[in-house]
Amino acid sequence: MKKFYVTTPIYYPSAKAHLGHCYSTIAADVLARYKRMQGCDVKFVTGTDEHGMKIETCAKKANLSPIEYVNRIVAQFKELWKVLNISYDVFIRTTDDYHVKSVQKIFKDLYDKGYIYKGKYGGWYCSPCEAFFTDSQLVDKKCPDCGREVVWSEEDSYFFKLSLFQDRILDLLKNSEGFIEPVSRKNEMIKFVESGLQDFCVSRSSFSWGIPVTFDDKHVVYVWLDALTNYINAIGYNRDDEEFKHFWPADVHIMGKEIVRFHSVIWPAILMALDLPVPKKIFGHGWIILGGDKMSKSKGNVVDPFVLCEKYGEDALRYFLLKEIPFGSDGPFSNEAFINKINSDLANDLGNLLSRSTALVDKCFGGTLLGELKPDSDDEHLASLVRSLKNKVEIHLDNLEFSLALNEIWNVVAECNKYMNVCTPWDKKRYAEDQIRLSTILYNVLETLRVVSVLIYPFMPKTASKIQSQIGASRKVCGWHQSDKWGVLDKKVKVNRENAIFPRLDVDKELSYLENDESSEDERLISIEDFKKVELRVVEVLKCEKIEKSNKLLKLSVFDGSKNRTIVSGIAKYYSPEDMVGKKIVIVANLKPSKIFGIESQGMLVAGSDGNSLEVMEARNIGAGSILS
Ligand code: ME8
Secondary structure (H helix, E strand, O other): EEEEEEEEEOOOOOOOHHHHHHHHHHHHHHHHHHHHHHHHEEEEEEOOOOOOOOHHHHHHHHOOOOOOOOOHHHHHHHHHHHHOOOOOOOEEEEOOOHHHHHHHHHHHHHHHHHEEEEEEEEEEEEEEOOOOEEEHOOOOEEEEOOOEOOOOEEEEEEEEEEEHHHHHHHHHHHOOOOOEHHHHOOOOOOOOHHOOOEEEOOOOOOOOOOEEEEOOOOEEEOOHHHHHHHHHOOOOOOHHHHHHHHHHOEEEEEEEEEHHHHHHHHHHHHHHHHOOOOOOOOOOOOOOEEOEEEEHHHHHHOOOOOHHHHHHHHHHHHHHHHHHEEOOOOOOOOHHHHHHHHHHHHHEEEEEEEEHHHHHHHHHHOOOOOOOOEEEEEEEEHHHHHHHHHHHHHHHHHHOOOHHHHHHHHHHHHHHHHHHHHHHHOOOOOOOOOHHHHHHHHHHHHHHHHHHHHHHHOHHHHHHHHHHHOOOOOOHHHHHHHHOOOOOOOOEEEEEOOOOOOOOOOHHHHHHHHHHHHHHHHOOOOOOOOOHHHEEEEEEEEEEEOOOOOOOOOOEEEEEEOOEEEEEEOOOOOOOHHHHHHOOEEEEOOOOEEOOOEEEOOOOOOOOOOOOOOOOOEEEOOOOEEEEE
């Protein structure tokens, strides 16, 4: 059986997954599903790149340990892949034990072979990219990849002898057909290598959140060496030889264009040093642009894919991203374009074809076609287009031209809609005397929908099965190899009409929904004036007692700097009256008084709870009456 190994980048779990991550992952999923349909033994690997200074810093800010921090975000990535129906085989985390061990062994092997040596490194470091640059690589003195500030940094480091591989890498880039795609990226990389490859630093000693170098524990392995090797570790390198030999080299590494350099220069050099074959293809796709900018976590211009999937279904998003943006080019995302595309392509073209044909089968034949065919010259054009569709789709999919593959399918959908308009199967008079012809026309439409459903399966798996169920096509007639055949559907097929697969959307209503949803975060924000309305005051507890008949409440008598007040508070489960006396605590002092258990409470004390324990906010070193601001 032929194998096919496809990967996405392993993403940084420094913040939640966004549409950009979805884009690469959906593309890889389409390829994986397509190859499985063709009968290949597929391995589809995705995962998370969890080490490095950036993650360590994020975790610190969130008051969590790095592993606690990444665990939360990794769970969200996995949830998103579930929602998007991503059929990965392996989700590798660089904190996985097997990966850590293999990275350590790789590092040691490269050191033993003399490809890694110890030295001192000074360079311009971009912390968000975790990458060092030389003077000549900087653009306007900023990071050439992300355009941010860089800082000069020096440390004791281990180096990888990249310079040794200059000629071999250049030869690979120039002469290996299809190694980098699109071709424009290949030329960029050739220029980069021709400018001279320098040894690069593969360890860090300035932070600790990384994989320790086994023979020098001050150092952790540089994140890119750690991350790139995920592609071999995920499939059994240093662990399961048979599996590894079966799947390696990768058929295609999919990624955004900004990391093509790591994959087409550094990664092959590491593999050459390990005496392993290089991947067959590196595909650097373009960026999804939002409001004129590359969408990214740090720019905060991120659309929530969970909301889009929940509201419009994951297939609509999968379709839109791959149809709208030619794979390889940058392309914009806007809610408006998304909703309009759902209406035009999915509700109108495809959805309507399905609903009007199944409705007619119901209406004219009680749901089951006659079983006899009467072909006509009108049919042959449609049949031949349908028969040749699979081949066209395969050529485009093999070239990762997702949008062109979908164009071909939608051309056939359009032709089939035209066929219906020409044949007018709703014209009762026209077919009053020729029910067999009417049944044949509807059969042809259903047969077209069968083939369309099979070919859209990699893009829109759920929609494909909905169509197959509605047109009464069993699994037996929906194999990939049956998608270039005409006349496979049972002639006496019984349809099962259901709701529209993509209901038509009211654009204004949806836009207002999405825009409100996007601003819901903003609506939670208050101005400083709002905050100033709240008087937070330190008070001293003079007396405290339980309230009879209540096991939750305590009654406190406090001094607020000018007078005594009574406060009733539900803290009896956590504090005894004796605990409270003498404490200086914070209260909201300007709340309207309210009666609790018949006692007027003149303020509310401030406390925090994590669900298990509760703690009253104390102010030990400032006097009663002080105002917090
Ligand atoms: O670079 N448009 O992780 P990362 C399209 N951990 N794709 C986008 C995108 C956008 N606006 N934003 C992100 C890393 N992507 C490293 C990779 S691999 C050994 C290590 C996608 O979380 C695109 O695939 O920054 C890009 O390359 C990747 O997410 C970057 O993800």
